[in-house]
Amino acid sequence: MSNIESTEATTPGAQSTQSNANDYDLVIRGARIMTSAGTVAREIGVRDGKVVAIEPLGNALSATEVIELTDDEVLIPGLVDTHVHVNEPGRTEWEGFESATKAAAAGGVTTIVDMPLNSIPPTVNFEALELKQDAARPKAFVDVGFWGGAIPGNKPDLRKLHDAGVFGFKCFLLHSGVEEFPYLEPDEMEEDMTELVSFDSLMLVHAEDSRAIDRAPNAEGDQYGRFxxxxxxxxxxxxxxxxxxxxxxxxxxxxxxxxxxxxxxAMIASAKRDGVKLTVETCPHYLTLLAEEIPNGATAFKCCPPIREASNRELLWKGLEDGVIDSIVSDHSPSTVDLKDVENGDFGVAWGGVASLQLGLPLIWTEAKRRGISLERVLGWMAKRPAEIAGLHHKGEIALGNDADFTFFGPEDSFVVDVKRLHHKNPISPYQGKALAGTVRRTFVRGVEVDFKTPHGNLIRRGEA
Known part of the structure; x- marks a missing residue:
């Protein structure tokens, strides 16, 4: 037993309403609590936003607030979504910190890491990071961290951004879709990689080759196959x-x-065996949607890289189960309905991005259940591994010393997606009308329940989260 557990222990059956050394701010009790030791019957004690006690169910830990799980609930760690485009400042009509973090909380996501684009300005220097932090600070309903951007000419800014707390740097190898975030040639990427090694940072890459795309057929028109x-x-x-x-x-x-x-x-698996320091993510849309089922003109499905065929989807799931793919994150990339060109359905014109921040857990759980994959494995891909990759050392698991980020999840529930009931700012989704399994009933960030009225999320920095 750890020192924390032994000093926090109480006598089974003991109850107290008075303040003493064994009282907590919050205690959650239940038969199904997903800890780092598996899904077990436990009591979780929270003090000052941290998990400070994990004890057998029946120890009767006392607290200011005690919550008993219902028989059909599982307490799971809050999800960590490290690929979210919030777009504020500059494109808040696409999304913003208030709507994005509410959507995150409603989907059981307690930590997001914001991408350096499509905000204006993009997060490619210290001043831009400060502007984004100022925009986020009064509106965050969950904890928010930030990636920096690597673009031509900003190599001198990378160390400054790192020292200011960004979790790593994103670059593109082809046009990003917005003019203010130009892409790197491979040699430029290598030069920036060398710079990042000097302070042990992480390079995230949108990996599509610009020359291959230039030589591919044009996407113009309403035919998904052409796109x-x-x-x-x-x-x-x-x-x-x-x-x-x-x-x-x-x-x-x-x-x-x-x-x-x-x-x-295959090449990713080979590189990992060779010791290349490589991690890989995929997204719910690649794991749940099929190219063969996308109607022509249905630009809500457009994203880059694209949703591919059924045989491809099966192999991505195998890649996850084999550990070749490390994590599942949303790549929440919203826009206005007008930019999706819904009226004309032209894939060559429409913005490429899927908004799914609120739906990731039920999307993946629905598909995982069908495949006989456990909820524990799903949370490994959607909470623990994203936290590890980003260096969020106190997130992603219900464990002693970690932040008290919890989701009350009903795995046997079901619902039908209605875009008008989501917190996303723009009501467009390829999942409209889709029946999904599992609902998020309550979300806690650092031991405080998200009430969707008062934002209590923190801005987090590399090395402090």
Whole structure:
């Protein structure tokens, strides 16, 4: 038993309403609590926003507030979503910190890490980071961290951003979709990787090859098949190979964003065996949607890289189960309904991005249940591993000393997606009308329940979270 557990222990059956050394701010009791030791019957004691006691059910820990799980609930760690485009400041009509963090909390996500684009200005220097932090601070309903951006010419800014607390740096290997965030050529990426090694930071890469995309068919029109052909697997495979070799040469920690091509799994597995410091994420849309089922003109489904075929989806799931893919995150990339060109349904014109921040857990749980995959494994991919990759040392698990970030989850519940009931700012989603399993009933961030009225989230920095 750890020192914390032994000093916090109480006699089974003891009750107290008076303040003493064994009282907590919050105690949660239940038969199904998902701790780092598995899903067990426990009592969780919280003090000052931290988990300070994990004891057998029946020890009767006392607290200012005591919550008993119902028989059909599981207490799970709050999810960690490390790929969210909040877009504030500059494009708050697409999304903003208030709407994004409410959506996160409603989906059981207690920590997000915001991408350096599509805000204006992008987070490519210290001044831009300060502007974004100022925008987020009064509006955050969950904890919020920030990635920096690596673009041509900002190499001198990387160390300053690192010292200011960003968790790593994102770059593109092709046009990002917005003019203010230009992409890096592979040699420029390698130069920045070398810089990041000097202070042990992380390089995140949107891995599609610009030259391969330039030579692919045009996406214009309402035919999904034409759009799919415009973003071929080969473009992704070439770029992933480029990231692997540059990471091998420099020794940088590298992370492949939103993997959609299963072709790349073999080279990723080989690189990991070789000791390349490589991690990989994929997203709910690649694991739950199928190219064969996307209607023509249905631009709500457009994202880059694209949703691919059924055979590809099966191999991505196998990549997760085999440990080749490390994590599942949303790549929440919203826009206005107008920018999705819903009226014309032109895939060549529509903004490429899926808004799914509030829906990630039920989306993946629905598919996992069908495949016989446990909730514990799902939370490993959606909470523990994203936290580990970003260096969020007190997040992602219900464990002693960690932040008291909890989700009350009803795994046997079901609901039908209604975009008008989501907290996302714009009511458009490829999941509209989809029946999903599992609901988030309550969310706690650092021991405080999210009430969707008063924001209590913290801004977090690398090394402090």
């Amino acid at each position: 799919l052909a415009s973003r071929p697997r080969g473009a992704e495979n070439v770029a992933v190979a480029e990231v692997i070799e540059r990471a091998r040469w420099t020794g940088v920690r590298a992370h492949i964003l939103h993997l959609s091509s299963s072709d790349a799994l």
